[in-house]
Structure formats: C-alpha cells, structure tokens
Amino acid sequence: MTEQISITSAGGVEVKLDLVALGGRSxxxxxxxxxxxxxxxxxxxxxxxSLTGGFLVENPKAFTSGTSVFYLVLLPSLAIYFLYxxxxxxxxxxxxxxxxxxxxxxxxxxxSSASSGAILLRNIFRLIDSLxxxxxxxxxxxLFNKQHLRIGDMAAGTVLIYEEQASKKRLDLIMDNGGxxxxxxxxxxxxxxxxxxxxELEPDKRKxxxxxxxxxxxxxxxxxxxxxxxxxxxxxxxxxxx
Amino acid sequence: MKATPAKKSDSAIAHWLQGRVVLWRRHxxxxxxxxxxxxxxxxxxxEFVNGYRSLSRDVSLARNALPNSQITVYLESLLLxxxxxxxxxxxxxxxxxxxxxxxxxxxxxxxxxxAILISVAIFMLSAFIGxxxxxxxxxxxxxxxxxxxIETVQKGGLWTDDLLNVTPSSILxxxxxxxxxxxxxxxxxxGTLYGLGTLYxxxxxxxxxxxxxxxxxxxxxxxxxxxxxxxxxxxELSVIMLAGAAGMKIGEALVRPGQLTRRxxxxxxxxxxxxxxxxxxxxxxxxxxxxxxxxxxxAFSMATRITIGVSYGVFMFLLLSGWIWPRRxxxxxxxx
Numbered sequence: 001m002t003e004q005i006s007i008t009s010a011g012g013v014e015v016k017l018d019l020v021a022l023g024g025r026s027x028x029x030x031x032x033x034x035x036x037x038x039x040x041x042x043x044x045x046x047x048x049x050s051l052t053g054g055f056l057v058e059n060p061k062a063f064t065s066g067t068s069v070f071y072l073v074l075l076p077s078l079a080i081y082f083l084y085x086x087x088x089x090x091x092x093x094x095x096x097x098x099x100x101x102x103x104x105x106x107x108x109x110x111x112s113s114a115s116s117g118a119i120l121l122r123n124i125f126r127l128i129d130s131l132x133x134x135x136x137x138x139x140x141x142x143l144f145n146k147q148h149l150r151i152g153d154m155a156a157g158t159v160l161i162y163e164e165q166a167s168k169k170r171l172d173l174i175m176d177n178g179g180x181x182x183x184x185x186x187x188x189x190x191x192x193x194x195x196x197x198x199x200e201l202e203p204d205k206r207k208x209x210x211x212x213x214x215x216x217x218x219x220x221x222x223x224x225x226x227x228x229x230x231x232x233x234x235x236x237x238x239x240x241x242x
Numbered sequence: 243m244k245a246t247p248a249k250k251s252d253s254a255i256a257h258w259l260q261g262r263v264v265l266w267r268r269h270x271x272x273x274x275x276x277x278x279x280x281x282x283x284x285x286x287x288x289e290f291v292n293g294y295r296s297l298s299r300d301v302s303l304a305r306n307a308l309p310n311s312q313i314t315v316y317l318e319s320l321l322l323x324x325x326x327x328x329x330x331x332x333x334x335x336x337x338x339x340x341x342x343x344x345x346x347x348x349x350x351x352x353x354x355x356x357a358i359l360i361s362v363a364i365f366m367l368s369a370f371i372g373x374x375x376x377x378x379x380x381x382x383x384x385x386x387x388x389x390x391x392i393e394t395v396q397k398g399g400l401w402t403d404d405l406l407n408v409t410p411s412s413i414l415x416x417x418x419x420x421x422x423x424x425x426x427x428x429x430x431x432x433g434t435l436y437g438l439g440t441l442y443x444x445x446x447x448x449x450x451x452x453x454x455x456x457x458x459x460x461x462x463x464x465x466x467x468x469x470x471x472x473x474x475x476x477x478e479l480s481v482i483m484l485a486g487a488a489g490m491k492i493g494e495a496l497v498r499p500g501q502l503t504r505r506x507x508x509x510x511x512x513x514x515x516x517x518x519x520x521x522x523x524x525x526x527x528x529x530x531x532x533x534x535x536x537x538x539x540x541a542f543s544m545a546t547r548i549t550i551g552v553s554y555g556v557f558m559f560l561l562l563s564g565w566i567w568p569r570r571x572x573x574x575x576x577x578x
Contacts, residue, residue: 011295013298075416115331120520124430128431164318185256189312
C-alpha cells in the first residue's frame with residue numbers, strides 16, 4: 001500500500017499526499033543522471049572545440065594545466081555535473097527536470113515546501129547515500145523504512161511526494177458546456193477520460209469504446225474506415241461533451 | 243413526468259458545478275499571477291486567499307457529491323497548490339543566509355561548544371600520536387606521504403617548493419578548496435555511523451598533520467612547513483574540527499536521542515549542525531585562495547603570512563560568534 005502524509009488546509013480539510021517509493025525515485029534519478037551527464041559532456045566538447053578548434057587532445061597533461069582550458073572547459077563541466085541537483089532543486093522549488101517528468105517533488109515532512117537549507121542538506125548527505133558505489137547504502141535504507149527515505153531525506157526532514165497532475169484541460173472538457181446538454185457529470189467525465197487517453201489507447205480498442213459510448217448516448221454513428229473513422233469518432237465524442 | 247431523486251441530485255450537482263467553475267478558473271489564474279511575483283495587486287492577493295478558503299469548502303462538498311471524480315481530484319490539486327503558495331516562506335536566499343549568519347549560527351556554535359572542545363581534543367591528541375609515531379619510527383612516514391614527497395624532504399626541500407611552477411595558483415586554489423570542502427562534508431556526514439566515521443576522519447587528519455610535521459622536523463624543515471601552512475591552516479584546520487564537532491553531534495543524536503525518536507533527533511541535529519558546514523564550506527573557499535596564491539609564493543614574508551592567517555582566523559571567530567554584526571534585538575522571523 002502506498003504510504004501517505006496529509007496536510008490540513010484552511011477549514012480543516014485534509015488532503016493526502018502519496019509518498020514516492022524506490023521505483024519513482026530511481027526513475028527520476030536515472031533521468032536526471034542522463035540530463036546532467038549529457039549537459040556536462042555537451043559543454044565539455046562545445047567549449048573544447050571553441051577553444052582548440054578540435055576534439056582531440058595531444059598532450060593531456062599540458063592540456064589540464066592550462067588556465068583557460070581549466071576555467072572554460074573542465075570547471076563548468078564538473079560544476080554542471082556535481083551542482084545539478086542542489087542548484088535546480090533550489091531554483092525549481094524541490095523539483096528537477098527528471099523529477100518533474102516522473103511527477104514527483106521534494107517537500108518538508110509536513111507537506112509544505114522544503115526550505116533552501118533542507119534542500120542543501122539533503123544534497124550534502126549524498127556523500128553517504130552514494131556509498132560504497134551507485135547509491136547502494138541509500139537504496140538499502142530506502143528499502144527498509146516505511147516512508148522510503150534515503151539518509152539525506154531523514155537528515156533534512158524531507159520526503160518525496162507525487163504531484164497530482166489533475167489537469168485544468170480535463171476540467172475544461174467536463175465543464176465547458178454552458179449547462180445545456182443532457183449528460184450527467186459522471187458520464188461527461190467518462191467521455192473526457194477516453195478523449196484524454198485517446199492517443200495511448202490501441203486504435204481498435206478506442207474505436208470499440210467510442211462506438212459503444214456513442215450508441216449508449218444515442219448519438220449518430222459516423223461512417224468511413226481507418227483514420228477517417230478514427231477522427232470522426234474522436235470528433236463526435238468531443239461534440240458530446242461540448 | 244416526475245424527475246427521479248437521482249436525476250434531481252445530478253441536476254443539483256450540475257447546477258452547483260456551473261456556479262463554481264467560474265470561480266475555480268479565476269482562482270487558477272490568480273494562482274499563476276501570484277506565484278513568484280512581487281508587484282501583485284494586494285486586492286488580488288486578498289481575493290486569492292478568500293478563494294482558497296472557499297476552495298476548501300468546495301473540496302469537502304465535491305468529496306461527498308462526486309467521490310472518485312476527476313473534478314474532485316482537480317480541486318484537491320488546486321487546493322494543494324494554493325496551500326503550498328500560501329504557506330511557502332518568502333524565497334529570498336540572500337536574506338535567509340544573512341539571517342542564518344546573524345542569529346542562528348552563533349546559537350548553533352554555542353550549542354556545540356562541548357562537541358567543539360572534544361573535536362579539538364581528538365584532533366590534537368591524534369596529531370600528537372602521529373608526531374610521536376613518525377618521529378620514533380621514521381619509516382611510518384610512508385603511511386602519510388608519497389615516495390616522491392619523502393624523497394624531496396630527504397634532499398632538503400619541501401614538496402610545496404615548486405608547486406607554482408607545476409600548477410598555476412588559480413587551478414591550485416580550486417583543487418584545494420574542492421578537496422577541503424569534500425573532506426569537511428565527509429567528516430560531517432560520516433557522523434551518521436553513530437559518530438564513528440567522524441571520529442575516524444578526525445583521527446586520520448590529525449595523525450597525518452602530526453606525522454608530516456614530525457617527518458619534516460627530522461630534516462629541520464618543520465619551520466618551513468609551518469611557514470607554508472600558517473596563512474591558510476588556521477581556518478582550514480578549524481573548519482575541519484568544527485565539521486568533526488557537527489558530525490559528533492549527529493552521532494550523539496543517534497546514540498542518545500532523548501525524548502525524540504532517533505529519526506527526529508537525527509533530523510534536528512543534522513539541520514542545526516549543517517549550518518556550520520555551509521558556512522565552513524564558504525570559509526574554505528577563502529582558505530583555498532590563500533593556499534593557492536599566498537602559501538606557495540616565496541614573495542610573502544613570514545610576518546605577512548602570520549598576519550593573513552591570524553586575521554582570517556579572527557574573522558572566522560567573529561563570524562561564528564556573531565560578534566561581527568552590530569548588536570540588535572533578534573527578530574522572530576527572517577523575513578518579517
């Protein structure tokens with residue numbers, strides 16, 4: 001079962017937040033690792049080519065002791081790689097590009113935004129979470145505690161939560177009708193969900209679902225085949241909730 | 243024909259939704275304009291706060307009328323985002339940092355006084371043991387120094403003599419500060435191993451310092467090494483000892499959590515002591531610059547080196563004790 005924390009808003013309304021387990025963490029970390037690795041590598045080669053006119057280094061020792069090469073090529077690349085997490089987590093209020101793609105975010109254990117001190121602290125503790133290699137210690141600690149926290153999170157008093165991605169688009173789909181049509185809210189929600197997931201569904205499956213829905217609500221069945229029918233079914237469903 | 247109760251209730255919900263959806267859309271757009279802007283109209287902020295209160299009521303109603311509905315999920319998400327914006331502390335890193343330096347850091351240093359004394363004692367004792375061991379058994383110098391360093395000292399020179407001929411000061415500084423910051427942070431975070439990791443780091447660093455001085459003393463080079471170390475060493479070694487104290491505090495929280503759970507005690511100790519580490523990392527940037535530009539440069543006399551080292555040390559002491567700031571009554575909030 002997913003672990004949760006809850007916040008209490010004005011008026012005593014309690015809202016639960018799902019905590020992220022090891023899978024969600026790893027997914028976001030792997031995405032972020034690729035982003036920072038690619039960004040650091042891209043900078044390295046871009047700066048190297050700009051400075052030396054090529055990608056090959058004939059004398060690596062002389063190369064690394066050159067001041068301009070050090071400041072323009074090596075240092076920025078290392079800074080991108082090692083400061084990626086603390087800088088972006090501070091700038092994006094507990095998110096990184098990888099965390100955003102995974103739909104997760106760092107918050108304080110009471111559900112409020114994590115402070116800048118807490119974000120820095122959880123990053124300092126990466127030193128111990130990453131021991132001995134590949135975050136083995138962090139993974140083990142994460143596996144054996146109820147809230148799936150690594151040592152850095154315990155030190156900083158932070159947790160990772162899933163950000164609910166309930167989109168305004170779906171609200172618009174359900175509610176954008178001017179109150180004139182005959183479908184109930186639940187029926188409109190059902191159609192809105194099918195429309196929102198249209199591209200993810202198998203063509204045959206969505207065709208069957210759309211035909212069943214149109215038949216159920218007494219709508220005309222479009223004719224045609226293949227893509228033409230697919231587009232027509234989508235358009236008729238859209239018409240139904242409008 | 244009479245409407246059934248179910249149809250009646252559905253039309254009531256639809257009516258309610260039609261009435262509220264305009265307000266939710268308005269609240270959503272206010273949420274976007276309020277986020278991260280300083281020039282927002284105060285009336286809009288008030289409208290947003292009032293909207294947040296009525297949104298709470300709407301969530302309650304939606305949960306009853308439309309359980310598991312996407313509308314309820316959307317409203318909960320809107321409520322969470324509003325809660326986050328309203329409860330988020332003002333995000334001004336510079337002001338938060340100044341507040342931390344001015345009020346929180348001196349308090350943490352006072353709380354850690356006992357741990358700092360123990361850390362200094364462990365470091366000194368290890369340095370003495372390292373000195374005694376290497377002075378008595380010179381072959382043990384190989385534990386702390388590379389064969390090249392040993393050979394240079396045996397020829398009557400220090401490995402730092404030609405440092406600037408090999409590496410430019412700027413590159414040297416960056417390398418040194420990075421290494422020192424990693425050592426300091428490691429001494430701190432290794433406190434998680436019930437303080438044993440910190441104890442190991444402090445003992446090792448102390449023994450290395452004592453051992454290297456003992457080895458150079460055998461060749462009458464200890465004075466020269468002292469001349470190299472004095473400008474940057476006072477702050478650098480002090481920060482490492484402070485990190486040791488911070489790490490030991492973490493270890494103590496895990497061994498003796500008191501009334502708190504182990505996790506809460508760990509969180510409290512790490513959050514408090516972490517402030518010293520963040521300031522220590524910044525002080526090490528200064529030390530790294532001194533070690534890259536001043537320490538290996540023979541143009542600086544012993545008197546200049548001592549002046550730089552002592553002045554930077556005094557600055558560190560004033561910063562940590564809070565005496566650097568004019569006396570003023572403590573505010574209850576950094577951003578009020």
